Structures are given as structure tokens and as C-alpha cells.
Amino acid sequence: MGDRDERKAAWDLSQLLDEWLTSGGGAKVAAPEESQALLKTAQRLAQLPALLPPPRPAIVQRVLSTRRPASYYSPRRNGWLRWRPAFAAGFAVIVCLVVALILPPSRAVLAEWMARISLGRLAVVVTPEQQPALPVQAVEQRLADMDEARAVMPFSPLVVTRVPAGYALRSLTAVTFQGMPEWVPQPFYLEANYGPEGEDVRDYYLTVRQFAVSFGPNREVNRLGFHPQEVVRLEEVKVGEEPAVLVELGMTRSPLRELIWQHEGLAIEFTSRVLSADELVSIAESMR
Amino acid sequence: MGDDFGELYSAYLPRVLNFMRVRVGDTGLAEDLTATVFERAFAHQRALRTEEAFAGWLFRIARNTLAEHFRRRGRRGDALPLDDALEFPTDTPEPEELVHRREELERLVGALRTLSQREQDIVTLRFVAGLTNRAVAQAMHLSEGNVAVILYRALRRLRGQLGERDG
Numbered sequence: 001m002g003d004r005d006e007r008k009a010a011w012d013l014s015q016l017l018d019e020w021l022t023s024g025g026g027a028k029v030a031a032p033e034e035s036q037a038l039l040k041t042a043q044r045l046a047q048l049p050a051l052l053p054p055p056r057p058a059i060v061q062r063v064l065s066t067r068r069p070a071s072y073y074s075p076r077r078n079g080w081l082r083w084r085p086a087f088a089a090g091f092a093v094i095v096c097l098v099v100a101l102i103l104p105p106s107r108a109v110l111a112e113w114m115a116r117i118s119l120g121r122l123a124v125v126v127t128p129e130q131q132p133a134l135p136v137q138a139v140e141q142r143l144a145d146m147d148e149a150r151a152v153m154p155f156s157p158l159v160v161t162r163v164p165a166g167y168a169l170r171s172l173t174a175v176t177f178q179g180m181p182e183w184v185p186q187p188f189y190l191e192a193n194y195g196p197e198g199e200d201v202r203d204y205y206l207t208v209r210q211f212a213v214s215f216g217p218n219r220e221v222n223r224l225g226f227h228p229q230e231v232v233r234l235e236e237v238k239v240g241e242e243p244a245v246l247v248e249l250g251m252t253r254s255p256l257r258e259l260i261w262q263h264e265g266l267a268i269e270f271t272s273r274v275l276s277a278d279e280l281v282s283i284a285e286s287m288r
Numbered sequence: 289m290g291d292d293f294g295e296l297y298s299a300y301l302p303r304v305l306n307f308m309r310v311r312v313g314d315t316g317l318a319e320d321l322t323a324t325v326f327e328r329a330f331a332h333q334r335a336l337r338t339e340e341a342f343a344g345w346l347f348r349i350a351r352n353t354l355a356e357h358f359r360r361r362g363r364r365g366d367a368l369p370l371d372d373a374l375e376f377p378t379d380t381p382e383p384e385e386l387v388h389r390r391e392e393l394e395r396l397v398g399a400l401r402t403l404s405q406r407e408q409d410i411v412t413l414r415f416v417a418g419l420t421n422r423a424v425a426q427a428m429h430l431s432e433g434n435v436a437v438i439l440y441r442a443l444r445r446l447r448g449q450l451g452e453r454d455g
Contacts, residue, residue: 007433010440014421021418038440041447044396045415048310051393055305059319063301063326067294 009035017042115228117236117245121213122262123223124245126231136177141187143172154185155212155266160192162286163206164279167194170201185212204256206283207271213262224260224269237277239263239284246277259284296342297326303417304350310397310416311354311408321357325350343419344426351409351427358405399449407442410435 013035020039100106115126143149149157152174163169174187188211195205226247232255233248244261259270259280268287270280304325308318328349336345400408406428413424421439425432 006440007437010436011433013440013443014436017414018420037447038443041443041450042415044392044450045411045446048393048396048416049303049306049418051389051396052306052309055302056319059305059322060298060301062319063323064298066323066327067297067330 013038013042021046115231115234117234117243119243119245119260119262121265122260122267124247124260125223125225126228126234127225136179139176139178141174141176143174143190145172148172149174149190153187153190153210155210157190157210158263158266158268158287160194160208160283160286161288162283163194164275164283166196167206168197169193170195184214204271204273206275208283209269209271210266213265213267224267235277237281239281244281244284246280263287296339297329300343300346301326304346307347307350307412307417308354310400310412312357313397317357321350321353325353328353341426343417343423347413347417347419347423347427348429351413354409395450399446402449403442403445407438407445410438411442411446414439 016035016039020043117124141152143152146157146159149172160169169192171191171193173191173193175189175191176187177184180186180188190210192208193201193206194208195201195203199205201207226249230249231247232250233246235246237244237246237259239259239261242261242263244259247258247260249256249258254273256271256273257275257277257280259277261268261270261284268284270284272280275283301322305318305322308321308325309315312318312321325346329346332349336342400411403411410424410428413419413427414421419427421432421435424430424439425435428435430438
């Protein structure tokens with residue numbers, strides 16, 4: 001018998017069975033010979049419940065007495081109300097994410113929370129928020145040597161005592177920001193450029209900037225911010241025993257490596273597109 | 289829906305018990321399994337939406353409970369032999385009638401045991417528990433068409449078995 005024939009025969013038999021069972025099992029059902037034989041077998045099987053003794057009263061009592069009022073079992077909730085707490089939690093998470101990702105202050109807070117490294121009084125922050133520009137004008141003063149720098153700068157600058165082979169101090173500049181609050185000591189920073197003879201030192205062979213970490217009545221100068229699109233690497237390192245941050249910036253033709261370190265109240269920033277991270281750390285450790 | 293199913297539970301108790309009796313053979317064990325089925329049904333009644341689905345839902349629990357029992361025993365196919373507890377109260381039929389019934393019961397259950405577990409489940413649900421094909425399909429997670437075909441094949445095999453024994 002093919003599958004299709006078998007399915008049809010099975011379905012016809014089921015119809016006959018239903019007809020016979022709904023009639024209380026007494027009706028004669030017209031059917032082909034094969035189905036009649038199976039119907040007879042089915043009729044014998046349908047007698048099984050009558051051949052079994054009725055349930056003992058004890059089991060009926062035992063089973064039905066275990067039923068408690070509906071309130072005994074966990075309270076029933078209709079449809080989506082059952083998931084109301086989950087919906088509410090999901091909605092709250094979405095709202096928080098929207099607030100965090102769309103509103104500028106939240107974005108800044110989130111970004112700072114995600115990428116803020118504290119070096120004590122100085123913080124290095126990677127944030128998409130633009131730093132507020134101060135209405136200042138930079139005035140550069142070329143200095144002859146470190147002795148003059150000590151005389152000009154409002155803090156005692158440190159000196160690099162070990163530079164890579166072939167490197168020499170090529171320029172020394174004190175930069176004053178005019179228009180900054182009075183509590184910010186001026187000149188604001190000292191920039192020393194080192195490099196090989198004959199090369200343009202503005203090509204960042206090695207630039208060392210030093211400025212004072214300073215605090216005023218309502219504001220402070222104690223933080224270096226980077227835009228996340230510029231930063232390709234951010235790593236916490238050690239200069240001696242002190243914490244420092246290594247930042248690699250990818251916006252130039254070759255990565256610009258910066259080592260930021262805080263030492264004796266000064267923030268010191270080493271920048272080079274030539275020297276490795278280890279060399280920058282070694283130079284920082286040579287500062288006296 | 290709460291206590292709306294109270295009468296249904298009472299009406300279906302003998303059917304579940306008979307299903308278990310035929311499938312496991314031992315009355316004490318069948319009673320324990322039946323009690324477990326009803327405890328689970330009471331506890332999960334809120335999953336039941338309509339009265340029409342009651343039979344399929346209750347016997348799905350019964351079948352799962354039975355399968356769990358067989359798994360735990362590590363003997364999927366074997367059921368215990370029908371025990372003396374299947375005897376009727378002495379005040380009902382005549383002794384000859386009682387013997388005849390018991391022989392018929394043993395013949396039918398013996399033939400059933402030659403079927404696969406799934407076939408036994410379907411035949412027992414249909415003829416012992418008295419479910420429709422639709423309710424059997426719900427209890428077994430099968431389509432009605434599949435139930436009809438499996439039932440058809442099982443009946444053919446049972447006819448052979450019972451024919452041999454009767455012959």
C-alpha cells in the first residue's frame with residue numbers, strides 16, 4: 001500500500017472510529033472489509049476501561065485533596081502584564097543609552113568614564129567633546145639655554161640628561177598665553193626640541209613640554225584631552241616607579257607617540273614620531 | 289479560570305489512572321504516577337487557556353510523567369506485569385465472568401506490549417483514556433494525520449497479534 005493510500009485508509013478508519021465511539025459503541029458502521037476488521041480490533045481495545053476495576057476511593061481522595069485554591073499557586077497574570085517588569089527594565093536601559101549617547105554632557109561623562117587615566121594631580125582623558133577654547137594668544141620667547149629657562153619660567157624646569165645618539169638640544173622656547181586667568185603661572189609652558197643636526201626639529205624628533213599643574217578658584221589646569229578619532233593606542237606605563245600614559249596618535253603620516261608623566265608638580269609631555277615607547281620612557285627617567 | 293476545571297479533574301482522574309495502569313501494569317505505581325500528574329497539573333494550571341485543550345494538556349503531562357518514570361527506571365520498553373490489584377471488587381461480576389474479563393485484559397495488554405512505546409501511548413490514549421485524535425495529537429505533539437496513520441498501523445499489528453492469540 002502506497003503512502004497516500006495508507007493515509008487515506010488511516011483517515012477513513014479514524015472517521016469510522018469517531019462515528020462508532022460517538023454513538024456510544026452500539027451502532028453498526030458501514031465500512032470496507034479491511035476497515036471492518038480493524039474496527040473490530042479497535043472495539044475490543046475500547047472495552048479495556050470496562051475490564052479495569054474502578055479507582056479506589058482512597059486514590060480519588062488522595063489526588064483531589066492535594067488541589068489548593070488558585071491563589072496558592074503563583075499568581076496568574078494576563079498576557080503581556082506578566083512581562084511588564086522586563087519591559088520596564090528594557091525601556092529604562094534604552095532611555096539611559098539614548099541619554100548617554102545623544103546628549104553632549106552625557107557623552108562627555110560617558111567618554112571620560114571610559115577613558116580617563118589619573119596620574120595623581122594630572123588626568124589624561126580621551127573624549128569626543130571639544131575642550132572649551134580660551135580667548136588666549138600665544139607669545140613665544142626663544143631662550144638660549146636651560147639657565148635662562150630657569151630664570152624665566154615660574155617653575156624649576158627639569159633637564160633631559162640623556163638623549164638618543166646624534167640628538168642635541170636644537171631649540172628652547174617659553175610660551176606665554178596672554179588672556180588666561182591670573183592664577184595660571186606664565187610663561188605657561190617650556191618647549192625643548194631635540195633632534196639630529198640639519199633636520200627640521202618641527203618634525204617631532206623629540207619635543208619635551210613642561211607646564212605646572214595649577215589650580216585656581218573655580219578652574220584648574222590639570223588635564224590633557226585627546227579626541228578618540230586621533231588615538232590609536234592608549235597604555236599605562238611606568239617612568240621609574242611613577243605612573244605615566246603612552247598615547248599613540250594616528251592623524252599624522254607616521255604615528256605620533258606621546259608620553260605623559262607627572263613629576264614634582266609638573267606635567268611633562270614627550271612627543272616623537274621617531275622614538276619608540278621604551279626610548280621615551282628611558283629619556284623621561286633621565287630627567288633631573 | 290481558577291476552579292472552573294474542578295469537575296474536569298474529577299472526570300479525568302479515572303482516565304489518567306487507567307492510562308497509567310495499562311502502561312505500567314502495577315496499580316500502586318499507577319496511582320503514584322497519577323497523583324504526580326495531578327500535582328503537576330494543579331501547579332501549572334495557569335498555562336491552560338481553554339477547556340477544549342484540557343484533555344490534550346492533562347495527558348501531555350501524564351505522558352511526560354510516564355516517560356520520566358521509564359527513564360528513571362532505565363527500562364524504556366518494559367512495563368511491570370498486570371498485578372493482582374487489577375482484580376475487581378468481589379461483589380461485582382460472577383466468578384466466571386471475572387475470569388473471562390481478566391483473560392481478555394491480559395490478552396489485550398499483552399498484545400499492546402508488543403508495540404513500540406509511541407504506538408502504545410497512542411493506542412492507550414485513544415482507547416483507554418478515550419481521547420479524540422485531536423487530543424491525542426496535542427498530548428503527543430504530533431499532527432492529527434500522523435496520529436491517524438500510527439493508529440492505523442498499530443491496529444493492523446494488534447489485529448495480527450490478537451488473531452494469533454485468539455486463533
